[in-house]
Amino acid sequence: MIGQTEEEIENVIKEFNPDIVGISILFSNLNESGHTIAKIVKKINSKIFVLVGGNHITNSLIDYQHNITHPGDDIPLIKDLEDENIDCALVGESDFNIIELVNKIINNQDISNVPGLLRRISRGKYKNNPSDRITDLINLPIPARSLVNMEGYFDIGAFHSAKSRSNRVLNIMCSRGCPEKCTFCTTPQMWGHVVRWRKLEDIEKEIKLGVEEFNIGEIQFEDDTITARKKNLVDLCNVLEKVGLPWCTPNGIKTNYHLATQPDMFKAMSNSGCYQVTLACESGVQRVLDNIINKRLKVDQIKPAIENAKKAGLLVHTFWILGYPGETFEEMNQTIEFALSTGADSFSFSILSPLPGTPIYRKVVKENLWWDGKSLNDLMFRSSLVKVDGFDGPYQFEKFVNEANLKANLLLKERDPKRFAFKYGKDASEKSLIKQT
Numbered sequence: 001m002i003g004q005t006e007e008e009i010e011n012v013i014k015e016f017n018p019d020i021v022g023i024s025i026l027f028s029n030l031n032e033s034g035h036t037i038a039k040i041v042k043k044i045n046s047k048i049f050v051l052v053g054g055n056h057i058t059n060s061l062i063d064y065q066h067n068i069t070h071p072g073d074d075i076p077l078i079k080d081l082e083d084e085n086i087d088c089a090l091v092g093e094s095d096f097n098i099i100e101l102v103n104k105i106i107n108n109q110d111i112s113n114v115p116g117l118l119r120r121i122s123r124g125k126y127k128n129n130p131s132d133r134i135t136d137l138i139n140l141p142i143p144a145r146s147l148v149n150m151e152g153y154f155d156i157g158a159f160h161s162a163k164s165r166s167n168r169v170l171n172i173m174c175s176r177g178c179p180e181k182c183t184f185c186t187t188p189q190m191w192g193h194v195v196r197w198r199k200l201e202d203i204e205k206e207i208k209l210g211v212e213e214f215n216i217g218e219i220q221f222e223d224d225t226i227t228a229r230k231k232n233l234v235d236l237c238n239v240l241e242k243v244g245l246p247w248c249t250p251n252g253i254k255t256n257y258h259l260a261t262q263p264d265m266f267k268a269m270s271n272s273g274c275y276q277v278t279l280a281c282e283s284g285v286q287r288v289l290d291n292i293i294n295k296r297l298k299v300d301q302i303k304p305a306i307e308n309a310k311k312a313g314l315l316v317h318t319f320w321i322l323g324y325p326g327e328t329f330e331e332m333n334q335t336i337e338f339a340l341s342t343g344a345d346s347f348s349f350s351i352l353s354p355l356p357g358t359p360i361y362r363k364v365v366k367e368n369l370w371w372d373g374k375s376l377n378d379l380m381f382r383s384s385l386v387k388v389d390g391f392d393g394p395y396q397f398e399k400f401v402n403e404a405n406l407k408a409n410l411l412l413k414e415r416d417p418k419r420f421a422f423k424y425g426k427d428a429s430e431k432s433l434i435k436q437t
Helices: 006-016 028-044 055-068 097-106 150-156 187-191 200-214 230-243 259-271 286-293 299-311 329-341 359-367 394-409 411-415 417-424 430-436
Strands: 020-024 049-053 088-090 117-122 125-128 169-172 218-221 247-254 274-282 315-322 346-351
Touching: 006 028, 020 028, 020 097, 028 049, 028 055, 049 055, 049 097, 055 125, 055 187, 055 359, 088 097, 169 200, 200 230, 230 259, 259 274, 259 299, 274 286, 274 299, 286 329, 299 315, 299 329, 315 329, 315 417, 329 346, 329 394, 346 394, 394 411, 411 417
Parallel strands: 020 049, 049 088, 169 218, 218 247, 247 274, 274 315, 315 346
Antiparallel strands: 088 117, 117 125
16 A cells, blocks of 8 residues: 555566565565565566565464364465465564575475474465574574665654654564463464563664664654563663653553552653553453453553553553454443543554454354455454444444544543643644544
């Protein structure tokens, strides 16, 4: 939808004339684009080796393995490997496995034992080699951003934060892993339940290189649980205080971590340049949090966390999800009303996306909960794929969620015009508010 056209991608591949093309399908909504690139590659030269990796293929394998061990469940095809334009996949953390694979391919060696390799044997039959997690992230190099068209990303300006402070943003991950087991999320399957941090000196070096090479004006940390290990976070804040750039946590943080010392944690973040935290609240109904999401969070812990962050001088953005299988129409309205009462500065009400690799996805597939005519291929933005209590179709529900977003994100303008202007700028329109949240 943005970026290079298919013709431009084709021209890049022709000019480079590669032996191998790797395609990272980070999210399932990018799957169709990944397959399009594979088709372009094979059209240019069928001998080019095409492999895919990332969250989507990793979690597709998890579904396949789950259904093998659960009699009565249909065993799904790993559709990515049924595509004749894709030769194989690497699943899990493949930072180093891909080096071994590439070396063997270009030296015409047997690749069958490469860790993490996933290959199609015949229709519906696959072979996967086990692979260990990277226990020590100290061995990971700093991303080679000089090989990427960073100016193109700056020009597009589609940054993760609901409202960025700069038009030159550096996205960084300090850690991998999440200790939670939320039923809609794929992070623990991809990165594991143990939170592992990179070496602080490497993170600092990555930031300084970003400033020197690209004149970075803001940092957005993409960690799934950057607050899980408080000591690491505080040490990072000490570094960021010296750097002097604004930063935020657009990927969301757990709302109830370190409640007893949360004010001090948020203050350390604020003092080091953090201007906004995003709290992953998900629902305002305890039954939904406990029985549907499996989120270790009490509803009465949400408002205190928001107050703690605001008292520390931080803007507070919040995540909420509507349309879980089994959630009632009344409970969705309760979540919206509760969210409006929390005192948060801004809100993202998202439509539940059934992501491969999650219990919710397997439930949707097994019970055929898709709206008529909808499937995973329609996963994009706030599209509704799964039947929702109280609604006759997906577009009716999408309208309901969009109206909730608009109503919620105009609250700050009514309650505190100065804070609203500080967050969005003086000329923020209703249309821009929907876009920014």
